[in-house]
Amino acid sequence: DAGVTQSPTHLIKTRGQHVTLRCSPISGHKSVSWYQQVLGQGPQFIFQYYEKEERGRGNFPDRFSARQFPNYSSELNVNALLLGDSALYLCASSLTPGKAGYTFGSGTRLTVV
Amino acid sequence: QKEVEQDPGPLSVPEGAIVSLNCTYSNSAFQYFMWYRQYSRKGPELLMYTYSSGNKEDGRFTAQVDKSSKYISLFIRDSQPSDSATYLCAMTGGTSYGKLTFGQGTILTVHP
Numbered sequence: 001d002a003g004v005t006q007s008p009t010h011l012i013k014t015r016g017q018h019v020t021l022r023c024s025p026i027s028g029h030k031s032v033s034w035y036q037q038v039l040g041q042g043p044q045f046i047f048q049y050y051e052k053e054e055r056g057r058g059n060f061p062d063r064f065s066a067r068q069f070p071n072y073s074s075e076l077n078v079n080a081l082l083l084g085d086s087a088l089y090l091c092a093s094s095l096t097p098g099k100a101g102y103t104f105g106s107g108t109r110l111t112v113v
Numbered sequence: 114q115k116e117v118e119q120d121p122g123p124l125s126v127p128e129g130a131i132v133s134l135n136c137t138y139s140n141s142a143f144q145y146f147m148w149y150r151q152y153s154r155k156g157p158e159l160l161m162y163t164y165s166s167g168n169k170e171d172g173r174f175t176a177q178v179d180k181s182s183k184y185i186s187l188f189i190r191d192s193q194p195s196d197s198a199t200y201l202c203a204m205t206g207g208t209s210y211g212k213l214t215f216g217q218g219t220i221l222t223v224h225p
Contacts, residue, residue, distance in 0.1 A: 042117075109154070
C-alpha cells in the first residue's frame with residue numbers, strides 16, 4: 001500500500017511569491033496534519049484537518065492556509081513567502097485525530113531565496 | 114520554556130552499545146507519547162508509542178514513560194550503524210489532542 005505522498009519533493013521560490021504543497025494520505029485515513037520542520041529543530045504543528053474541517057491550528061501567521069478535499073487529500077498554501085519560511089514541510093495522516101499512529105510523508109523541502 | 118525539552122546531542126556510541134534517549138515535558142495533560150526516527154532528508158518514522166505511564170518493548174527498543182516526573186525515555190539495545198539517525202520524541206493529549214508536540218531531536222551516530 002502507498003504511504004503518505006507529498007508533492008513536490010523540492011521547491012525553490014522567491015520572496016513574496018505564493019506556494020502550494022500537496023499531500024495524499026494513506027488510503028482510509030481521514031485526518032491530515034501539516035508540520036513545518038526547520039533545520040535542526042523538531043517539527044512544528046501548523047494545521048490539522050479531519051473530515052474536511054479544520055480541527056486545529058498552530059501558531060502560524062494568516063499567510064498559511066490549508067484545505068482538505070472530499071478524497072481526504074490536502075493542500076497547504078503559503079502566501080507572501082519570507083526567507084524564514086524555508087523548511088521541510090511534512091504531512092501526516094491518521095485514521096482519526098489524536099492518539100498515536102500518525103504516518104508522515106517524506107516532506108517537501110521549500111527554499112525561499 | 115519549551116513544552117518538550119530534548120537534548121540535541123549529538124550522541125556517538127560504538128556498535129553494540131545501549132543508547133538512552135530522553136525527553137522532559139511540562140504539560141501534564143499529555144497522555145500519548147511517541148518516538149520517531151528520522152533519517153536525513155526523510156520524514157519521521159514512528160518507532161514506539163505509549164499511552165500514559167509504563168514501559169513498552171519492541172525488539173531492541175524499549176520506551177518508558179514516567180508521568181509523575183514528566184519524563185520519557187527510549188532505550189536501544191545492541192545498537193547498530195543503521196540506527197544512526199535523529200530521534201524525536203513527540204506527545205499529545207488534553208487540549209492539544211491531535212496536535213503532536215515534538216522535542217528538538219537527538220542526533221545519534223553508531224560507529225562500527
